[in-house]
Amino acid sequence: MKSFVFCLLLLHSVFCLQAQPTLPVPNVFIITIDGVRWQEVFNGADQRIIRNNQFVQDSSLTFDMFGGTTAMERKEKLMPFFWRTIASKGQLHGNRLYGNKMNVSNPYNISYPGYNEIITGYADPFILKNKPSLNRNSNLLEFLQQQPAYKNAVVAFSSWDVFPAIINESRSNISVNSGFENMEPSTPTFELINSVQDGIQNKTGTRHDQLTFLNAKHYLGQHHPKVMMLGFGETDEFGHQKKYDQYLQHINQVDQMIASLWYYVQTDSFYRNNSIFVITTDHGRGNKPGTWHSHGMVRGGSSETWMALMGPGIEPMGEIQEPAQFYQKQIAATIASLIQQKFTANHPVASAMELPSANKTNEAVRMEFTFQYNGMASVLDTHSILIWLIVFMTLGYIKRVSHKLAE
Secondary structure, three states, X not given: OHHHHHHHHHHHHHHHHHOOOOOOOOEEEEEXXXXXXXXXXXXXXXXXXHOOOOOOOOHHHHHHHHOOOOHHHHHHHHOHHHHHXXXXXXXXXXXXXXXXXEEOOOOOOOHHHHHHHHHHOOOOOOOOOOOOOOOOOOOHHHHHXXXXXXXXXXXXXXXXXXXXXXXXXXXXXXXXXXXXXXXXXXXXXXXXHHHHHHOOOOOOOEOOHHHHHHXXXXXXXXXXXXXXXXXXXXXXXXXXXXXXXXXXXXXXXXXXXXXXXXXXXXXXXXXXXXXXXXXXXXXXXXOOOOOOOOOOOOOOOOOEOOEEEEOOOOXXXXXXXXOEEEEHHHHHHHHHHHOOOOOOOOOOOOOOOOOOOOOHHHHHHHHHHHHHHHHHHHHOOHHHHHHHHHHHHHHHHHHHHHHHHHO
């Protein structure tokens, strides 16, 4: 009788293993905001710079928009989505006031080396300019493009027109829409955006971020890619122009666009509750009131960056206020690990970050249990269990026959 009951329990375990639902692989949004300092992200508008007429056209109005008596008041005015949503549902890294540091690893502290580092996991010493030369380094986007779960579902949109070279669009076979490039094939919405772009006079190498966002969001609704890289660029443009008021306004606009994207994702059944947002910057800027507008090898503060994350697998820890040191080159492997991938490339790849957890002990126990359970499930596949079932039934039958013969 005991053998029979055991066999029934074993059969039940077979059906339970087979009935485990297969969760869809996570979607990923890699969002970059060019040249935004950690000081603004974590402290809001710098009160010293706001009151400097050299950098602000109307100090009083700018203070009304983004000023305040506390860092919390200022940063919530500047980036409300970051500090009301990401701070409650995700993680923010890089507030150096708490010893929580994030830096680029390349020595140049400019855009192309920074973006290369983000998507390749490698600080290439030979990438030292912002010229649109084809990137020889394979990147996370093309790696995911080659994985069955993400095949032909990776896309990139950027305001800066050098992104096709950074991603190496021709080699990676990833669709990249950058600068004032029109969208093809056209839809009524894309036609309208294209006509607006075509009508802009005095184009530069950086498209208006709102046009980049409109293209990306419409594409999202039309095609539902699983991986999207979205690069905003106007913040850096106004930084170089020494227009701190415009720099702040565009940070605020990007925050609103990311909020709109998150709302869209969470109200679309394809993306809802299964999408990861990773938001960062390519480099820092000068860390003094008189040098905030510039960045480079010899400008202090230029290597200091930050990162925000939100989505499945990321514990809602908010602003991380513990000492730590992360690097930009770790982002690629970190994203890969969050979606259960092991990123490999034609160059060295930095290791993934160990993201903080509310309860390391419980997490370790869960990981150990999951490992043991998955190991058991892989060994005890359906055929193996059925074989063991037959063996146990046979042994039980032999045992019963032996007892009868003994009687």
